[in-house]
Amino acid sequence: MTTRNRDIAAAWGYHTATNHTERSVYNSSHHMDFDNQPRPFKIYRDLEAVTLPSGLEPSGTLALDCLGSAPTHEHRAPTLLELAGLMHHAAGITKVREFPGGKMYFRAAACTGALYHIELYLVCGDMPGLPAGAYHFGPQDFALRRLREGDYRGLLVEATGGEPSVAQAPAVFILTSVFWRNAWKYQARAYRHSYWDSGTVLANLLSTGRGYKLPIKVVASFVDEPVNRLLDLDDRKEVALQLVPVGETPEHTIAPAPPVSSLGLEVEPYSRRQVDYPAMAEAHAATSLDSPQEVSELWGKPPSLAVYESQGRLFPLSYPPAEELPQDAIEDVILRRGSSRRFRRSPITFQQLSIMLDRAARPVPADFLGDADATLNQLYLIVNDVAGLPSGSFVYRRDLGTLEQLEEGDFRDQAGRLDLGQELSADASVNVYSLTDLNAVLERYGNRGYRMAQMEASITAGRLYLAAYAQRLGATGLTFFDDEVTEFFSPHAAGKSVMFLLAVGRPGRRG
Ligand SMILES: Cc1cc2nc3c(=O)[nH]c(=O)nc-3n(C[C@H](O)[C@H](O)[C@H](O)COP(=O)(O)O)c2cc1C
Numbered sequence: 001m002t003t004r005n006r007d008i009a010a011a012w013g014y015h016t017a018t019n020h021t022e023r024s025v026y027n028s029s030h031h032m033d034f035d036n037q038p039r040p041f042k043i044y045r046d047l048e049a050v051t052l053p054s055g056l057e058p059s060g061t062l063a064l065d066c067l068g069s070a071p072t073h074e075h076r077a078p079t080l081l082e083l084a085g086l087m088h089h090a091a092g093i094t095k096v097r098e099f100p101g102g103k104m105y106f107r108a109a110a111c112t113g114a115l116y117h118i119e120l121y122l123v124c125g126d127m128p129g130l131p132a133g134a135y136h137f138g139p140q141d142f143a144l145r146r147l148r149e150g151d152y153r154g155l156l157v158e159a160t161g162g163e164p165s166v167a168q169a170p171a172v173f174i175l176t177s178v179f180w181r182n183a184w185k186y187q188a189r190a191y192r193h194s195y196w197d198s199g200t201v202l203a204n205l206l207s208t209g210r211g212y213k214l215p216i217k218v219v220a221s222f223v224d225e226p227v228n229r230l231l232d233l234d235d236r237k238e239v240a241l242q243l244v245p246v247g248e249t250p251e252h253t254i255a256p257a258p259p260v261s262s263l264g265l266e267v268e269p270y271s272r273r274q275v276d277y278p279a280m281a282e283a284h285a286a287t288s289l290d291s292p293q294e295v296s297e298l299w300g301k302p303p304s305l306a307v308y309e310s311q312g313r314l315f316p317l318s319y320p321p322a323e324e325l326p327q328d329a330i331e332d333v334i335l336r337r338g339s340s341r342r343f344r345r346s347p348i349t350f351q352q353l354s355i356m357l358d359r360a361a362r363p364v365p366a367d368f369l370g371d372a373d374a375t376l377n378q379l380y381l382i383v384n385d386v387a388g389l390p391s392g393s394f395v396y397r398r399d400l401g402t403l404e405q406l407e408e409g410d411f412r413d414q415a416g417r418l419d420l421g422q423e424l425s426a427d428a429s430v431n432v433y434s435l436t437d438l439n440a441v442l443e444r445y446g447n448r449g450y451r452m453a454q455m456e457a458s459i460t461a462g463r464l465y466l467a468a469y470a471q472r473l474g475a476t477g478l479t480f481f482d483d484e485v486t487e488f489f490s491p492h493a494a495g496k497s498v499m500f501l502l503a504v505g506r507p508g509r510r511g
Helices: 009-017 022-026 080-091 153-159 179-211 224-230 278-286 292-296 330-336 350-360 412-418 423-427 438-445 448-470 482-488
Strands: 049-051 093-099 102-107 118-124 133-138 143-149 171-178 238-246 314-316 377-383 392-397 402-408 430-436 474-478 497-507
Touching (some): 009 448, 080 118, 080 171, 080 179, 080 330, 118 153, 118 179, 153 224, 153 292, 179 238, 179 278, 179 448, 330 448, 377 412, 377 448, 423 497, 430 482, 448 474, 482 497
Antiparallel strands (some): 093 102, 133 143, 171 238, 314 402, 377 430, 430 497, 474 497
């Protein structure tokens, strides 16, 4: 029997319907109703706050050593202070700005429209300072709220088909998206943003975890329904996106979970009224898995992606001596990060770009990639102004650690057009696009591959952000005209789909 995950017309259908075209962007009658703007926090009416410890201890690990997936970790459980540090540096409030209309609470990870629709939950066994339970993280008061008392990790072990990192984890984070909070501005395209914006959170979570030398991994394959039920979610409105097991206790076996009844927890309404975009819940249902067997079929063995044999000039990445690498710790870089609102037209160096590409494109520790040195995406670049490189278009050959030139020329105007005419891509020193061979990905993983390709691209982009800020450069995520980007990089990119765009440069003053 064909499962719903294997009917890949559904993922294609959602993707094509939400591509940005000139028509969809300029003929749209959608406007933002600011009187109805959703609150960016999930507030439970009746749950008591369990305040998290303050006085977070910096890991002291260099930011550039935390990007990537080298398995230098200790086989141990995280402390409560480390879990608090992980939550703060992934989804905590890191900046407050006063505006005429009120206060804006900026978070550790970049998010489309600063709408912060990604929520973080923690499921753990008994640990010093925190009894076993399923908790919600509230950044607004840096506190946990316990949804369920008891050890529910067994449910996650079962839902992931016994994925080894989950089966040994003292604690598991679950990321969710509250659809309406992003769809208010972006309508149905917001389903992509669930993965874009959880990807930047994951990049921070993974690199902070590496800073603490904890085992940490992204688990994208799980039976959806029980996980959503555990968190008391209405899956037409909020859904679990990824599981992130943290730490390792090899001697410990996780007991089966107690039964999971509906809790009916009351949450403050996000806004006066909500508009439903059924395409989002439909895309999520089509990418959902129904059995542990379906889950384990998706582990490892990534697809071989379309290879275009080109013979452009090669520019091997070039690095400064180790003693000249930036020395900032990962936490400092995360706290310093903030999307550039303007770039000055001035160059970055090829060495700076090399460090960014090298760190960001390392394999993501994820169940769907297994131990393979693989990726679902390939990076394409428009170089506007990088000292040591001719301006033009390039593709990053990760296998060779080299940039391959596609075409030489000044493409600032085209770059500015591709990001919907925003000036940021035209002014940036370099624009980095993630493109995937979506057909190969969907053939291998079913519709679920759509989630995987989007999240892998955005984890890479989240790392690019951090690698840029570690070097005191600026960066910003950007949206784009999908097919025009593919066309721009064709024939090399023909048939591929764009998953992410990140612009990097030297920040300028806002006009
Ligand atoms: C996937 C993604 C797409 C984005 N697209 C745009 C964009 O098209 N234009 C823009 O000005 N900013 C864009 N941003 C930047 C966000 O507006 C910014 O992250 C948000 O305002 C939060 O601010 P911060 O990144 O400084 O913390 C994007 C960010 C992300 C993560």
